Amino acid sequence: MSYKAKFKVWRGEGGEGKLEDFTVEVNEGEVVLDIIHRLQATQAPDLAVRWNCKAGKCGSCSMEINGKPRLGCMTRMSTFTEEETITVTPMRTFPVIKDLVTDVSFNYQKAMEIPSFTPPAGVRPGEYRMQQVDVERSQEFRKCIECFMCNNVCHVIRDHEENKTAFAGPRFLMRIAELDMHPYDVADRQEAAQEEHGLGHCNITKCCTEVCPEHIKITDNALIPMKERVADRKYDPLVWLGNKIFKRSSK
Amino acid sequence: MTQTTPDAPVRRQRAQIKVRTLRTDRWWIAPLLTFLALTAFLVYGVWAILDGSYFIDPYIAPFSSPCLSTSCVEGARLFGWAPIGDWYTLPPGLLILGLPGGFRLTCYYYRKSYYRSFWLSPPACAVQEPHGKYTGETRFPLIMQNIHRYFFYAAILIGAILSYDAILAMVHKPQGLGSWILLVNAVLIVAYTLSCHSCRHITAGRLNHFSKHPLRYKAWTFVSKLNAKHQPLAWASMFSVMGADLYVRLVAKGIIAFPFA
Incomplete structure (x- = not known):
C-alpha cells in the first residue's frame, strides 16, 4: 500500500x-x-x-x-x-x-592520532597465542561500522566545537579501550586516553550507546572500564601503592 | 553560488540549523521524571535524617543504620557498640549519610541521570545543552568522581550492616511485615552495590588475561550480568530504601499499628 x-x-x-x-x-x-x-x-x-x-x-x-x-x-x-x-x-x-x-575527516584525523596495536618486542605476527576469553571483550568493539553517529551525538563535541581538538569522541576512546584490553598490546594507553584523547570530558550520559546501530555497549563496556583503568593509574593511591609493593605493571 | 572548495570557510561549517533539536518525540519526559524522583529522594532523605523515630525493636530505619553514638537507643546500636561516644548529639544518620550518599552521587548510572536531568548536559540525546562551555570530568570538583571505588568499599560495609539488621529483625520477628520489607531492601541494596561498575573493574575488569585468573573471571562474569541491570537496580534500591525507612519510622511513631507490623 x-x-x-x-x-x-x-x-x-x-x-x-x-x-x-x-x-x-x-x-x-x-x-x-x-x-x-x-x-x-x-x-x-x-x-x-x-x-x-x-x-x-x-x-x-x-x-x-x-x-x-x-x-x-x-x-x-x-x-x-x-x-x-x-x-x-x-x-x-x-x-x-x-x-x-x-565531511567526516575529523574522525580520520582522530584515528591517526591513536598509536596502532603494539605487540611486545620479539613476538612476531603468527606467534600470538590467545584464549577466546581474553579477546572476547575487544571483539565486541570490532563490530563498529564507523558510521560515526556516536561521535555525532556526543554533546562534548556536538554542542562545543572548541572541544574537538581535546576530545577523540566515543568511537576512538572505544578503540583505545580495545587496544588497552588486548592481551598482547604493550603501549601505554591509559595516560594518553586521559591526557591526549580527552576521556575526562566524557560524562557517561550514554548517547553513544543509544544511537549505535551495532548495539555495542560503548559506555558500559569501553568508556567506563577505561575510566576505571585511568583511575587505577592516576587517581587511586592504594593501587599505586600495591603496584609499588608487588612490582605489578599496569598492563 | 556558494564556493565549495575544501578551503572555503563555508565548507568548514556545520549545517546552520537554528533550533536546539529537531526531535519530535517527548524527549523531555525522562529527564523530568528523573528530576522529580531524585528531588523526592533528597527531600525525604533530609527529613529522615532529622527525624528522631528511627528505631522500634527489632527494626532500625536504614537511613540511621549503623547507629554509632551514645545518643542512639540501646537496641539500635550496632552490636550494642557506641564508638563515637556521647560528645556527638546530632542525629545519628548524619554520621553515616556521606557513605551511601557518596556512593550514589559518584555512581556511573546516577551521574548519567543527574547530568541529564539537573545539569541538562545534555537533557537528552541530540538535544542541545544550554551551557556555553563544557569541561566534563576533567577538573575539580567533577574530577573527584574518580574516587567512586572508595565509596564502593564503604557501600559494601553498609550493605552488610543493612543485611545484618534485616536478619536480626527476621530472627526476632519473623511474622512482622517490617522484617520482610527490611529483607527485600537489603537484597536490593546488596544487588545494586555488587552491580557497580567499580566492582566489575575490581573483580577482574582491570585484567587483560582472564584465562590466567579463572575464579576472578567467573566473578567478573557474574558481576557483568548484574551490571547490565545497574540502572533498574539503582532505582529499585532507591525506592526500597526510602520505603523501608518510611515504614520503620511510621511504625515507630505508632501511625502503622496493625498486629503484624
Missing part, C-alpha cells in the same frame, strides 16, 4: 542551507534512504546523499531523521505515521559538503 509522505530535507552547500518541503510516494517495506533516492529520481536530481550497502553494514548513510541520528537504510518508514512530516538533516557535528553529505 502506498501513500504520499511529507518530507523536509536539508538542502545547501557548506553550512548555509534550509529545509525544503517535498511530498513523495512511499511504498510498503521502504526505508528512509529509499525515499531519499525517490526524491533524487523524481524531484531533486542534485540532492546529495552518501550511501553504499543499504544493509546497515557500511556506515555511510548516517543522517538525522526527526532530529535523531540514524542510518537512512535502517530506518523503516513504517515507524512513522502517514500524517507525520519527516525531517531529514545531515549530521550536526561535522561540516556539510552538500545537502546530507558531511
